[in-house]
Amino acid sequence: DADVTQTPRNRITKTGKRIMLECSQTKGHDRMYWYRQDPGLGLRLIYYSFDVKDINKGEISDGYSVSRQAQAKFSLSLESAIPNQTALYFCATSDRDRGRAGELFFGEGSRLTVL
């Protein structure tokens, strides 16, 4: 089983619908992140959380919200999806240990299409 699991892996929805992407991890990491990937733009940070009581906006948080339900779970919501939110979404985790600096562990991605 994957250490960082994302559900659903693929989703097609319509404009205006509410969508939730879920992420769970078994790595025991405190830090969790949501990134969005678009062709030619690399990965852009949406939100990040350093523990269950900490939520921070990233580069492109408008139109998104998150919930850190437990240390192991971090969900991303689109309250009213729009077509330009069509993208590949990645959840990632990292270790608090400074020896692992610069290393993120990514889930397999959730491909979202908004029609």
Add this chain to the structure above:
Amino acid sequence: GQSLEQPSEVTAVEGAIVQINCTYQTSGFYGLSWYQQHDGGAPTFLSYNALDGLEETGRFSSFLSRSDSYGYLLLQELQMKDSASYFCAVRPSGGYNKLIFGAGTRLAVHP
């Protein structure tokens, strides 16, 4: 803010050496990471440089010059399986592992 520049595409042949450059502009800087992503897959960590110099891991090496805001990933003895996208990412000051990624370099390895 932060910005990173890397070439969009690089082509090489099996057995050759290729260098992927990355220049960055940041308001603060802790280190530079490199990630590999195959088509349809997740990004996977390759290396991290916090100090100037070369870090070697098998066929891959990564270099950082903090004074030049520049780094590169060096891939030696290229194999077909190295065909993938490669991303540099900065770890800005005050953002522990809150990485900011470049747009990626697509490497095509030909026989």
